[in-house]
Amino acid sequence: MSEESDERSKFIKAYTAMVLSRTLDKKIMSAQRQGRVGFYTPTMGQEALQIGASMALESDDLIYGYYRDVPLMLHRGVPMENIINQIMGNSADEAKGRQMPSHYTAKAFHFMSVQSPVATNLPLAAGAAYAMVYQKKKSVVLTTFGDGSTSTPDFHAAMNLAGVFNLPVIFLCENNGWAISLPVEKQTKVEIWTKAEAYGIRGIRVNGNNFVETYNAVLEAVKRAREGKGATLIDAISFRMGPHSTSDDPTKYRSETVEEGSEKDPLVVTENILKGKKYIDDKMIDGIKTKAQKLVDDKFNECEKIKPPEPMTAFTDVYKNMTWMLKEEVEDIL
Amino acid sequence: MSEESDERSKFIKAYTAMVLSRTLDKKIMSAQRQGRVGFYTPTMGQEALQIGASMALESDDLIYGYYRDVPLMLHRGVPMENIINQIMGNSADEAKGRQMPSHYTAKAFHFMSVQSPVATNLPLAAGAAYAMVYQKKKSVVLTTFGDGSTSTPDFHAAMNLAGVFNLPVIFLCENNGWAISLPVEKQTKVEIWTKAEAYGIRGIRVNGNNFVETYNAVLEAVKRAREGKGATLIDAISFRMGPHSTSDDPTKYRSETVEEGSEKDPLVVTENILKGKKYIDDKMIDGIKTKAQKLVDDKFNECEKIKPPEPMTAFTDVYKNMTWMLKEEVEDIL
Amino acid sequence: MTEMNMVQALNSTLDLLMSKDSSVVLLGEDIGKDGGVFRVTDGLQAKYGPERVIDTPLVELGIVGMAIGMAVNGMKPIAEIQFQDFIYTAMDQIINQMAKIRYRSGGDYTVPMVLRTPYGGGIKGGLYHSQSGETYFAHTAGLTVVTPSNPYDAKGLLLSSMQLGDPVIFLEPKRLYRSIKNDVPDGEYTVPIGEAKKIREGNSISIITYGSMVPTVLSTVEKNNVDAEIIDLRTLLPMDLNAIMDTVKKTGRVMIVHEAPRTLGMGAEISAIISERAIDSLLGPILRVTGPDSPFPYRMEDYYLPNEKRIMKAVNKLMTFG
Amino acid sequence: MTEMNMVQALNSTLDLLMSKDSSVVLLGEDIGKDGGVFRVTDGLQAKYGPERVIDTPLVELGIVGMAIGMAVNGMKPIAEIQFQDFIYTAMDQIINQMAKIRYRSGGDYTVPMVLRTPYGGGIKGGLYHSQSGETYFAHTAGLTVVTPSNPYDAKGLLLSSMQLGDPVIFLEPKRLYRSIKNDVPDGEYTVPIGEAKKIREGNSISIITYGSMVPTVLSTVEKNNVDAEIIDLRTLLPMDLNAIMDTVKKTGRVMIVHEAPRTLGMGAEISAIISERAIDSLLGPILRVTGPDSPFPYRMEDYYLPNEKRIMKAVNKLMTFG
Ligand SMILES: Cc1ncc(C[n+]2csc(CCOP(=O)(O)OP(=O)(O)O)c2C)c(N)n1
Numbered sequence A, B: 001m002s003e004e005s006d007e008r009s010k011f012i013k014a015y016t017a018m019v020l021s022r023t024l025d026k027k028i029m030s031a032q033r034q035g036r037v038g039f040y041t042p043t044m045g046q047e048a049l050q051i052g053a054s055m056a057l058e059s060d061d062l063i064y065g066y067y068r069d070v071p072l073m074l075h076r077g078v079p080m081e082n083i084i085n086q087i088m089g090n091s092a093d094e095a096k097g098r099q100m101p102s103h104y105t106a107k108a109f110h111f112m113s114v115q116s117p118v119a120t121n122l123p124l125a126a127g128a129a130y131a132m133v134y135q136k137k138k139s140v141v142l143t144t145f146g147d148g149s150t151s152t153p154d155f156h157a158a159m160n161l162a163g164v165f166n167l168p169v170i171f172l173c174e175n176n177g178w179a180i181s182l183p184v185e186k187q188t189k190v191e192i193w194t195k196a197e198a199y200g201i202r203g204i205r206v207n208g209n210n211f212v213e214t215y216n217a218v219l220e221a222v223k224r225a226r227e228g229k230g231a232t233l234i235d236a237i238s239f240r241m242g243p244h245s246t247s248d249d250p251t252k253y254r255s256e257t258v259e260e261g262s263e264k265d266p267l268v269v270t271e272n273i274l275k276g277k278k279y280i281d282d283k284m285i286d287g288i289k290t291k292a293q294k295l296v297d298d299k300f301n302e303c304e305k306i307k308p309p310e311p312m313t314a315f316t317d318v319y320k321n322m323t324w325m326l327k328e329e330v331e332d333i334l
Numbered sequence C, D: 001m002t003e004m005n006m007v008q009a010l011n012s013t014l015d016l017l018m019s020k021d022s023s024v025v026l027l028g029e030d031i032g033k034d035g036g037v038f039r040v041t042d043g044l045q046a047k048y049g050p051e052r053v054i055d056t057p058l059v060e061l062g063i064v065g066m067a068i069g070m071a072v073n074g075m076k077p078i079a080e081i082q083f084q085d086f087i088y089t090a091m092d093q094i095i096n097q098m099a100k101i102r103y104r105s106g107g108d109y110t111v112p113m114v115l116r117t118p119y120g121g122g123i124k125g126g127l128y129h130s131q132s133g134e135t136y137f138a139h140t141a142g143l144t145v146v147t148p149s150n151p152y153d154a155k156g157l158l159l160s161s162m163q164l165g166d167p168v169i170f171l172e173p174k175r176l177y178r179s180i181k182n183d184v185p186d187g188e189y190t191v192p193i194g195e196a197k198k199i200r201e202g203n204s205i206s207i208i209t210y211g212s213m214v215p216t217v218l219s220t221v222e223k224n225n226v227d228a229e230i231i232d233l234r235t236l237l238p239m240d241l242n243a244i245m246d247t248v249k250k251t252g253r254v255m256i257v258h259e260a261p262r263t264l265g266m267g268a269e270i271s272a273i274i275s276e277r278a279i280d281s282l283l284g285p286i287l288r289v290t291g292p293d294s295p296f297p298y299r300m301e302d303y304y305l306p307n308e309k310r311i312m313k314a315v316n317k318l319m320t321f322g
């Protein structure tokens, strides 16, 4: 395959994942308003940077992600059912319906299960990276988090550990400008990429709405990490097009937003890039969108029919072997 | 008083406090070896930077210090008995014999009681600074900690809060090069003063063995803080001349040390500065040292005679009013 | 008197406290413009300004640590942790600073502050938005721990907490935020710290509970016509010893209901207090109906929370014991 | 068989584990060249190198978080927290990550690791070098909590912990580090997790204890010729229900001794377990001899720790009850 057609297929794959993700996002948001889904943290606005990042990874690289990483997962090949089943918390959910929506797990894709306390995945990513080096594996670790998460203890700990132990981690800050209602300017006085210097690791800023730019930045970071040159903090500037979550009312604190379909929408940015390269035209776009809509609708309907988990699954996997207390308690409950 | 004689008396006061502190330090160390004291973290090597800092403060500025701040306390005017009584944990101890040695409290001097978990005083210092601004007081807050403490969650939290809220805090890192057995090079990849940038606050490095340099740096930081220009991180480079504590055996991990009386000893550095300015001569030095030795010996002997706290004091001040549980427990104990 | 829910009661009490005393400030994540994710601080930043209703960066230990520093220096901060599940990042500040400053400074320094946080399940929050971690606080000497079960107590306990002079962990059962309305007096009053409330007289059995489980226990008892005395503890540290002893001696049959996990939940301490000093009065075992010793599940949360069925099973076991 | 103290037993067990399995690594503050402030890791960095005996920066949550990340990825880390008092800065990693990963990932990811830490008083450590915080861990589903009271058990429990496949909080009673010697087998053996040990037969009274208080209880009982059965729990989560029930049914008189504060200490749970299911067997109250509900004092530490006098007071109260 020629280099150009190689790029073309990569880019189309990226765009397709982006459309799929956007379509799914909107589907879940509307299903939530209809009471068919309990909760959700939309990803609209952050698609390009995530997919750019995913493009730069090998399939055995590890991901310690966060609750907005649907585009990344889809691009990586995680089946859409995995995501929908998690959101439904049904019996087909990889994590057995235990976690709140948006807390994904996809072990086959080396996507670690997501926790709620923000940035607490970062020290784990450092440990995972240590393990890769120790085991002489070539895998690197990508870990994602928001701008607000840079204020946490765990960010500080992980960045310093990555510096001191020269670990193959890519810290991808999905800087959407907000931590719920707090704008990033009130979160910290400086630009986030500059924080890398405090730990002796490399820091860069990219336009996160441009998947190519993000891809190149992450690729470079991955290369360095694999070569033993240590960690990189990537400050990928994007924006949160939607509310923080389905429980959030952004009109309380925020006036400007980015409209879907506007020039700033990363999907439009991506379309323009692909059109500029003549990789795609309006007809193809329509085709991709129509296909995506059908896929999402079908999958959603399928997954919605899956029955809830057995009650018992609420109480297994606490340990390898259930404690006598829990056995007793479960007997009382069921 | 002329400017010169003003400086002279300030410098002599500084030197006198330094000698006093060194003398006391050695007294306690030897008393510990004799079993007359339970534990101690010596301050040898960090006198100049602490006294330089103290010189720059007003009496109503607040101090959120750490377990090595004896020179600072002595210079500030905290009676030596306060320190010795704390170390003895006797009935005259301001904190009633409750804390391990080296955990001082001196409320009249706005010296907050010292905790053990390192750097956890820093967020309190940020809160104290917020209170000063809020109450329209002119006081600033000085908080001290070691180089190792910069890796903690609390350092990160406090620095960022100080940046975001533009707080009048001076973060004085008493960089003695070691955190018990870990050299600062393994603690973090960068020079500590550069970490200030990650929070949008001012960072500087000073030679902490030179009290004049430290004084000037802290003075400037205090001035800025009082003028509403925010916080400063001062990386005061010094060294730990002694062991980490009386429980520590530095021969396990460390080869070079700074000998007492060598050119690098901050006491000698200070003598040379004062001699250079003709503020002091060998005879005066002898006089100051002799007086210090007598004072330390006398105070130590006096304090050693003070009886231990009443057992009951182990259990008061948990709350304003003792809980019924504790009353019951104390009855059983006593 | 105004009829209000717990969110309204808390909101108006914060307003009252701030209007009376300028040393009262609020701090936390999203408490300003946003008014808090549960709207407890709604409108207060607009009224009192960003210096008094402080939106902090995302760092719980910073929120707690800053509040301590304020409290030590003449202010009366009320800090919010958005969900109790996220409080553990501030645990060292709570256990080693907040709880120990009065003691370790020989009484020189005190920490008059309130740390509010919503806790408990029933809102489909899964593992990380449903925890009932009261044990972690109630085991920590130096703290005072309260939890209201209704709007009236919420206001009264908050006003008392602010007068205490020591740090208070104020646990708000988020499931009851909007589900119960009370007549709440407009002015000041207190619900004394350390005093439980007998919310139902009864002779055959004593049910000791608190916070989020109070309505469940009450409705179960009424629906099933159980002759039960119900004690709402309201303060978890220190507990009301007399209230517990009185009811135990009266009925001789005791059960405890809470949604926190059983092992070392509050029920353990209540049980131990009783069998230490009133073993003679007991006509049966001391039973606990609690959350199980597992994390909190999302989809199956109804199985986690104590319910009528489980409470009645215990009631029946106790009543037929012997 | 070699006679050794607990520090030696732990040190040689770590050596054994590392020599057998290259996925075993140690991490913590000052554990390398310095050999740990209590010398438990002495000599191991020299033997296995700095990649396997890792001196970390001063950040407990980083130590725990990194260890979790390693454990999830095929390694078997043994992390050290220098003093249990400092573990609270890592509490969120412990409660919300370490304890919940198996559950929240549907069993996909597991955390086979050991978190060692010295705890307890008796070394003149004051507020911050003496705490017994076992409740904070034993209340947390997903964790396993063990504490040895002698060198033999220390080795056996550490070997078992490493085979468990789930995270273990390994609490080392620092007061006993060097004060007791045992014959310790040179090779591998296990002390099963969840099994208590009856360390003395007796008929009149049962004393349940663990860790640091075991020698005090034993010597008190022997010195005073009490016909007491003594149970050393060894595992605090999950406790050995059968061992507790057997002794309660045998003697009918129970007391619990630990140095952690009384309120919600382990004694509360033990007491509750008993009065839930063996109230009929009891001939008296269930008594607790524990540390008081206060921080740990420096100069007056002898007043804090349970001692012969207090244990005998409770024994006598129990024996004369009725
Ligand atoms: C430790 C912790 N504190 C508070 C929260 C509640 N919370 C959930 S998301 C969020 C904002 C996170 O902002 P950011 O890191 O920028 O990520 P974003 O949601 O914008 O993608 C907050 C405060 C949490 N999950 N964890």
Ligand SMILES: Cc1ncc(C[n+]2csc(CCOP(=O)(O)OP(=O)(O)O)c2C)c(N)n1
Binding pocket: B068, B116, B117, B118, B145, B146, B147, B148, B149, B150, B174, B176, B178, B179, B180, B240, B244, D029, D058, D060, D082, D086, D089
């Ligand atoms: C949170 C915490 N972890 C561990 C310790 C144990 N400890 C006491 S002092 C110390 C080293 C501190 O080094 P540094 O901050 O450089 O201060 P220094 O002692 O060198 O003045 C350690 C690890 C502690 N006190 N607090």
Ligand SMILES: [Mg+2]
Binding pocket: A146, A147, A148, A174, A175, A176, A177, A178, A179, A180
């Ligand atoms: Mg954000």
Ligand SMILES: [Mg+2]
Binding pocket: B146, B147, B148, B174, B175, B176, B177, B178, B179, B180
């Ligand atoms: Mg140091």
